[in-house]
Amino acid sequence: MLDSNQLARHCLSAFTHQVPAALAAFYRIDAGLLACDFQLQGMQASMHDAYLEHYRWLDPLQPKLCAAIDQPVIALRDGLAHQDPGSSQEYRRFLHRHQVVDVVEVIAHLGGRPALGVSLLRCQGQQPFQPDELHSLLALHGLMQMAAAGLQAAPPTDRLQTLTARERQIALLLQDGASNKQLARQLDLGLPTVKTHLINLFRKVGVSSRTELVSRLFL
Structure with a gap:
């Protein structure tokens, strides 16, 4: 049976192999719908620290907002459509500063609530995520969901x-x-x-x- 570390590694490897991304992150979603326990792939710690300190509450794909959209795979454009223009503009500036051109979230549920997520980020030189790629992520989401259901976290x-x-x-x-x-x-x-x-x-x-x-x- 996979533990959380193994699940994170397998998810990051499988998702970025099937749908290439410059940066990726695996995270747990706590009872307050806050992302935590991040495992990063390709992302500089300085970018992640800036996100946590200044921008996580402006993120249109933060778990609380993803839960309101209630889809397993959520593209940045879908999140922005549910956010006020001021917050969207400031968050876009953060992404632009780090040369990020698109983001997609994949959310797994446990016990009827969001529990785990994967962020995939494309940077300058890559095209935004395409509809066929989002469809591929839906298939991977099913495998992630089954693996997550078998997790037994150590105390x-x-x-x-x-x-x-x-x-x-x-x-x-x-x-x-x-x-x-x-x-x-x-x-x-x-x-x-x-x-x-x-x-x-x-x-x-x-x-x-x-x-x-x-x-x-x-x-």
């Missing part, structure tokens, strides 16, 4: 036992996509102290980024 508490209470707080906030500024505000710490905690936490867990940390502790 995160077992993996957090080696951390201090403060490190566990930080790890759980990182799981929800908190930025350094959000960590500082919620923990009532200065930014330099937050950065020191993160360096120590990364070293203890044996990772080099927050994405790797979340994957190691929670997937």
Whole structure:
């Protein structure tokens, strides 16, 4: 049986092989319909961090809005059609800054709610996703849905036992996509102290980024 890490790797490999994309991400969707526990393919950490800190709430394909559209495969144009023009324009500027020309989301459901997602992004030099490619993603979605239904997630508490209470707080906030500024505000710490905690936490867990940390502790 696949675990979450294996499912993420298989999904990213299969989806980008069938429908080529310059960048991709696999993520879990929490009970509040917030994307978390990202695994990235080809995407720079700086772009992902900027997204989490400044643009995720402007994303027309964020899980909450995808749930309202209620389709398993959702193209960027469909998300933009349901968003106000001001937010759309600002989010388009973010994509343009990173040379992204199109995005599509594939959403799997567990227990009647969105639970897992895959983002596929095409960049400058590639054409937008075509109708036949979206149809191919529908077929892959069925396989993703079946694999997701068999997941048995390991309890995160077992993996957090080696951390201090403060490190566990930080790890759980990182799981929800908190930025350094959000960590500082919620923990009532200065930014330099937050950065020191993160360096120590990364070293203890044996990772080099927050994405790797979340994957190691929670997937």
